[in-house]
Amino acid sequence: MRTAGFALLSLLLAAPAAWAQQAVAFDWFEYVGKDAAFEQPLPPGHYRNPILAGFHPDPGIARAGDKYYLVNSTFGYFPGIPVFESDDLVHWRQIGSVIDRPSQLDFDGLQLSRGVFAPTISFHGGTFYVLNTAVDSGGNYIVTAKDPAGPWSEPVWLPTVGGIDTSLFFDDDGKAYLLNNDAPEGEPLYDGHRAIWLREFDLEKLQPAGEAKVVVNGGMDIAQKPIWIEGPHLYKRDGWYYLSCAEGGTGPQHSQVVARSRNVWGPYVPYEHNPILTQRDLPDDRAEPVTNAGHADLVEGRDGRWWAVFLASRNYGGTHYNTGRETYLLPVEWKDGWPTILEHGRAIPRVAPAPSWVQGAARQAPLSGNFAWRDEFDQPRLDRAWLRVRVPKTAWADLAARPGALTIHPLAENLDTLRNPSFLARRQQHLVFEASTALDVPARPGVAAGIAAFQNEAHWYFLGVRRTAGGKAQLFLEKSAGKPAETIATATLAAGKTLKLKIAGNEGAYSFGYDDGDGWRWLRQGEDGTILSTDVAGGFVGATLGPYARSEESE
Known part of the structure; x- marks a missing residue:
């Protein structure tokens, strides 16, 4: 029987060459949880x-x-x-x-x-x-x-x-x-x-x-x-x-x-x-x-x-x-x-x-407790921990184009869309955490890529990078808190090819960092993380984190 994955791959193979040229590769993604309550013996x-x-x-x-x-x-x-x-x-x-x-x-x-x-x-x-x-x-x-x-x-x-x-x-x-x-x-x-x-x-x-x-x-x-x-x-x-x-x-x-x-x-x-x-x-x-x-x-x-x-x-x-x-x-x-x-x-x-028949130590990672979770994107299919926002209509998440990396073929959908953005989402499982990734800086203007912290279409952060017309790499942080998104920080980076990005959360304070080859530095620290809480954003979901890329080329 023809699987959903095969059908989506067929769509990818039929994609126009221009779409493939916008592709962004993510080498790995790591999530680390550090809650004090989970340190209880x-x-x-x-x-x-x-x-x-x-x-x-x-x-x-x-x-x-x-x-x-x-x-x-x-x-x-x-x-x-x-x-x-x-x-x-x-x-x-x-x-x-x-x-x-x-x-x-x-x-x-x-x-x-x-x-x-x-x-x-x-x-x-x-x-x-x-x-x-x-x-x-x-x-x-x-x-x-x-x-x-x-x-x-x-x-x-x-x-x-x-x-x-x-x-x-x-x-x-x-x-x-x-x-x-x-x-x-x-x-x-x-x-x-x-x-x-x-x-x-x-x-x-x-x-x-x-x-x-x-x-x-x-x-x-x-x-x-x-x-x-x-x-x-x-x-x-x-x-x-x-x-x-x-x-x-x-x-x-x-x-x-x-x-x-x-x-x-x-x-x-x-x-x-x-x-x-x-x-x-x-x-x-x-x-x-x-x-x-x-x-x-x-x-x-x-x-x-x-x-x-x-x-x-x-x-x-x-x-x-x-x-x-x-x-x-x-x-x-x-x-x-x-x-x-x-x-x-x-x-x-x-x-x-625990129930009387539980055998051995009740180690519950990566579903409870403190742990480190890392995806090298070296398997033939995405880990079950990954989610998409709404149902994807195209195969924008690709593990075959560059083995050992996640290739995202960016869609034009922003994170505020009511359709499917090219954002791969993993649940935030801790009040205190770090989420990081390594990616190739987009090779040409018209593409933004990075890491997002997402609660819903009206409440999110996006730490991204884009290539300017002059060839430089521009780092930026976007914030949406129930109104149109705004850019709240920018930095110009060296024209290197690779970049590491990080989001660190400590309850209601979120910090956004980068490493362009000279070690980790903060773009912004202590940003309002309560906008990602369910009581502020409304609805019934929790926050998610993951790699995101979008096409910024005008139609």
Whole structure:
């Protein structure tokens, strides 16, 4: 079968010669994380939270035999919806992506925080199912695969299912059910009034069957006007149906709640000690705060103990988090027939006892902890850590043109585009980090290339270099903070061919350096990094870093 990579390579081979002449080669890219919180010693038999550091929100989890599979939201990034595999819930490796072909979805014209929201993954009868909402780009759909590494099917659309946050539940009698968040029956009573709907699902037709019913209206106690009940999951244990949902929005008031019933259709009785997970009841001025906790999914471990994966954020300066919403792991404690993930008033532990069957030291790099990660671009395909902003229509990222280097064939798209810029993005996973690269200075005027720190199309930095008409190399730093980009620093370099560039972040301070052969120097230090935080930039993604090139030739 003709792969997406082969199709993109065919496009490259057909590219005009002028496009090839603008190409810029990047020799390597390195990322180093240095968070103080990750320096806490890790005792034997323990693991480190978050288990997936950096922008890995909305985790969904499934067990197949003795292996576990986890998916995350990627919104407008491509490939979309990474699939991770683990033997022990602690050590994860990405084995593929659900949305890895341009034919599946298209995000052109969308802001980055639209696209794929909150995927869920299930395994039943030898088939894996992922349900997802393509916001502003198609609605709810389902895809299937026999192998979770892929390939996944083309989307099967669910036109009668509105809202977001779809999930499947398989009952003991063979019936399947679909849950989702949507508007309530009638007019909403207040802003944020939503409902959880349930309906049967036909696994042969991959479509809903029968009437839908509201099983939660508003939240656990509608008299309190709870907002944004969402992320529903159904579980069955000891004859009880447990309906667990997120409530309170995705910010500091985020929480996880649960209700139960003896009948799949309800009525569902809320737990009197809800929420079963939150951080909203902790002091705002606590050290190294973890906030926004919620959107949990539960799974039974092979020792019979249950575990929860959920999202949360590591803040600095009270409200800022450039690393986005990350994936955490905690055990589920059952008491009197009810599950609890975290006791009220308790902070999420950064280091916790691992599942009983974890073997060896819980080394989690490059997904958690402090580490150095380097890509020499010497493999036949891009590392799975790399993302593109929206779906690429041309093969601008090329590993074949110059073996051992990444060649970018620059597009005319700036970083403020609502299409696909020629920017290769890697998640920022630490509050304190350095990201660096080495590249060839563009050989002729009309091309700018360098390294970018990117939050969304309106919030980013670009440290770049271009060749002037006189043959000199001009270094520059561009900044976009919710308004048209401006150049905030420039320098003229020697007319050398190669250049190293670096971005160093320390919470809300970002510095930009270069080495043109005389050692590292700073172009600008202490620039405002809070513009790359989710609370300032808005939306649901975290910051990313990577090589970028653009064509500046006029049409």
